Amino acid sequence: MTPQRYQFTFSLIVLMLLLVSCNDEKVEPITPLFVFKTNVDGAQLQKGTMKYTNKAGNIYQVDELQYFISEVQLITSDGQVFTIESDSAIHYVDIDIPATLEWTPTDLLPVTSYSSISFVFGINEAKNKIGLFVNPPERDMFWPDMMGGGYHYMKMNGKWKATGDTIKPFNLHLGIGMNDEGTVFYQNYFKVTLPLNIQTNPTRNEFTITMNIEKWFETPNLWDWNETGGQIMQNQDAMLKACKNGANAFEVSFSGK
Amino acid sequence: MSCMVLGNFRWFISRMMFILGIIIFAFLFSDCKHEDAADYNPTPYQIVVPKYFPTRMNIPSNNPMTVEGVELGRNLFYDGRLSGKTHPDSLMSCGTCHLQSSSFECGINHPKFIGGRTFGITGINTPHFMLPMINLVWNESGYLWSGSIYEENPNPAQRNIEDIVGMAVTAPHEFAGDTNKTKALIQSINGYPELFYKAFGSHTVTMKNISKAVAQFSRTLISSDSKFDKYMRGEQQLSTNELNGYVLFMTEEGADCFHCHGGSGNPLFTTNLFYNNGKDSVFNDSRDRFSVTGDPSDHGAYKASTLRNIELTGPYMHDGRFKTLEEVIDFYSQGIIWSANVHPLMHHAYDGGIQLTPNEKADLVSFIKTLRDETFLTTPAFGPPVKLPDGAKPIGGK
Numbered sequence: 001m002t003p004q005r006y007q008f009t010f011s012l013i014v015l016m017l018l019l020v021s022c023n024d025e026k027v028e029p030i031t032p033l034f035v036f037k038t039n040v041d042g043a044q045l046q047k048g049t050m051k052y053t054n055k056a057g058n059i060y061q062v063d064e065l066q067y068f069i070s071e072v073q074l075i076t077s078d079g080q081v082f083t084i085e086s087d088s089a090i091h092y093v094d095i096d097i098p099a100t101l102e103w104t105p106t107d108l109l110p111v112t113s114y115s116s117i118s119f120v121f122g123i124n125e126a127k128n129k130i131g132l133f134v135n136p137p138e139r140d141m142f143w144p145d146m147m148g149g150g151y152h153y154m155k156m157n158g159k160w161k162a163t164g165d166t167i168k169p170f171n172l173h174l175g176i177g178m179n180d181e182g183t184v185f186y187q188n189y190f191k192v193t194l195p196l197n198i199q200t201n202p203t204r205n206e207f208t209i210t211m212n213i214e215k216w217f218e219t220p221n222l223w224d225w226n227e228t229g230g231q232i233m234q235n236q237d238a239m240l241k242a243c244k245n246g247a248n249a250f251e252v253s254f255s256g257k
Numbered sequence: 258m259s260c261m262v263l264g265n266f267r268w269f270i271s272r273m274m275f276i277l278g279i280i281i282f283a284f285l286f287s288d289c290k291h292e293d294a295a296d297y298n299p300t301p302y303q304i305v306v307p308k309y310f311p312t313r314m315n316i317p318s319n320n321p322m323t324v325e326g327v328e329l330g331r332n333l334f335y336d337g338r339l340s341g342k343t344h345p346d347s348l349m350s351c352g353t354c355h356l357q358s359s360s361f362e363c364g365i366n367h368p369k370f371i372g373g374r375t376f377g378i379t380g381i382n383t384p385h386f387m388l389p390m391i392n393l394v395w396n397e398s399g400y401l402w403s404g405s406i407y408e409e410n411p412n413p414a415q416r417n418i419e420d421i422v423g424m425a426v427t428a429p430h431e432f433a434g435d436t437n438k439t440k441a442l443i444q445s446i447n448g449y450p451e452l453f454y455k456a457f458g459s460h461t462v463t464m465k466n467i468s469k470a471v472a473q474f475s476r477t478l479i480s481s482d483s484k485f486d487k488y489m490r491g492e493q494q495l496s497t498n499e500l501n502g503y504v505l506f507m508t509e510e511g512a513d514c515f516h517c518h519g520g521s522g523n524p525l526f527t528t529n530l531f532y533n534n535g536k537d538s539v540f541n542d543s544r545d546r547f548s549v550t551g552d553p554s555d556h557g558a559y560k561a562s563t564l565r566n567i568e569l570t571g572p573y574m575h576d577g578r579f580k581t582l583e584e585v586i587d588f589y590s591q592g593i594i595w596s597a598n599v600h601p602l603m604h605h606a607y608d609g610g611i612q613l614t615p616n617e618k619a620d621l622v623s624f625i626k627t628l629r630d631e632t633f634l635t636t637p638a639f640g641p642p643v644k645l646p647d648g649a650k651p652i653g654g655k
Binding site: 170 | 311312397522600
């Protein structure tokens with residue numbers, strides 16, 4: 001074998017090693033897709049139909065549902081935290097606007113195994129300021145400035161059959177709470193953490209976050225519209241009760257390939 | 258032999274004539290194009306977005322706003338010959354009903370449209386009472402009381418303000434005209450072809466360009482300088498009564514107006530969405546929101562109108578049933594009729610309304626009057642030009 005041939009063979013081996021080595025290490029990070037669904041105890045929500053009964057026995061219907069989630073974090077099996085930061089890290093969901101029911105943030109996540117997902121229901125104190133959203137539909141979630149300002153975390157509008165079979169409207173609106181004098185304000189946003197046991201994939205990675213409406217009325221606080229009344233924006237005790245229930249209102253599932 | 262030479266010569270001449278013809282035709286054609294494009298250089302019209310106002314605007318990509326387009330639109334808006342007719346009794350412009358001093362409604366004290374009831378050239382009433390023309394550039398949810406003019410409308414002729422202009426020309430309850438006559442008449446008026454050229458690059462008047470120009474002008478009608486705007490900007494204080502009214506306006510246990518009509522977080526003072534606000538229990542209007550969505554829950558629902566300049570835009574509601582602001586507030590306080598179609602945000606509906614005291618009602622009116630915008634009502638650029646392109650007098654306006 002001539003020296004030139006040795007040189008050529010050596011170069012070829014090095015090149016192949018490099019290529020093999022690159023292929024081994026080059027696993028592209030993935031873009032997650034978040035899908036938002038709403039159900040009532042497992043059955044898809046049917047809007048405007050007085051067909052649901054909560055644990056307290058209230059017969060009710062839901063007509064509109066709008067809410068914010070923010071600060072979505074995915075935690076790997078070895079404890080690393082990846083936070084979704086694009087789109088202001090805040091996503092608006094409106095069951096009447098299909099485009100809001102899917103969210104593809106531009107953040108990239110490594111392909112690995114994840115043990116949990118968490119998010120803030122609502123918007124944290126630092127970000128929840130008037131002027132954050134100037135365009136609809138998010139803009140129309142604004143919360144009165146004299147009541148703490150910022151934005152509603154959620155508007156769930158519907159009707160229930162009150163005592164005596166009277167139909168009454170309810171507005172389960174959550175946001176910054178205040179005392180009766182309007183001198184003290186309470187940040188009612190809360191963190192939801194859901195277990196995952198998944199391995200993400202190089203192509204499609206879909207996280208489905210499902211709100212079970214009935215859970216807002218069950219645990220730990222039994223919710224009876226006849227006791228709370230239909231409106232709670234100026235009732236911090238009721239908002240706090242609702243928020244504690246709301247922490248149990250979500251599930252997550254994953255599909256990927 | 259000579260015949261062959263002669264034949265070849267004729268063939269040569271005819272071929273040369275043919276080529277020459279093509280060259281002359283091409284030259285003429287390119288010359289025409291060149292002439293049309295020579296000094297067509299419209300200036301982009303920039304809308305300055307006031308603080309807290311939406312940054313996203315409803316301007317179709319095929320009708321970008323230009324200074325020249327807006328100016329042409331302003332002339333057409335106030336030209337009674339937009340009806341396509343010249344008889345003095347048949348002159349009707351947009352400005353005939355849309356008066357700047359009444360926030361581009363006709364107002365309840367109009368000498369011709371008694372009680373604010375509008376009708377067209379032939380005397381046929383409009384189906385509904387008027388809506389004001391304010392901040393239309395930020396409406397993404399559909400125009401008119403039912404929102405029937407919206408971007409995703411399967412009917413491409415009913416998608417934006419441009420389409421409303423064409424509808425106004427032909428509707429029996431408005432100009433009752435013919436678009437061919439309108440464009441022919443506008444084409445024949447001295448000065449207009451030149452304005453069309455400056456705005457759109459062609460001297461030929463088309464209904465499409467008429468509509469585009471009027472729509473451009475309509476999108477410039479921006480209100481952002483009321484007393485409340487000044488309060489939000491820290492330039493002016495509200496009185497005690499006005500502040501009391503503001504708190505009522507913005508609180509759920511008060512009058513709770515803000516969910517549908519906006520406020521500090523939505524300075525348009527409307528969500529531009531549609532609600533059944535409990536005026537009736539039987540719904541038989543063929544032009545309500547149901548007529549657009551087909552959703553039974555939308556029976557009796559109409560657009561929440563903006564409250565800017567609302568004190569000038571009576572009578573109120575789609576059917577003009579309330580003459581004064583006080584009557585409207587009485588209705589929301591004690592007169593709401595409960596039905597299964599009432600929107601759940603009307604949460605006081607089951608006991609007839611928000612139950613305000615006389616003082617609270619007065620405070621609420623005081624606050625609502627802070628939404629009057631004198632700048633909007635008097636800005637010369639929104640009003641009629643001194644004269645139309647041929648020197649004729651504008652119709653309507655102030």
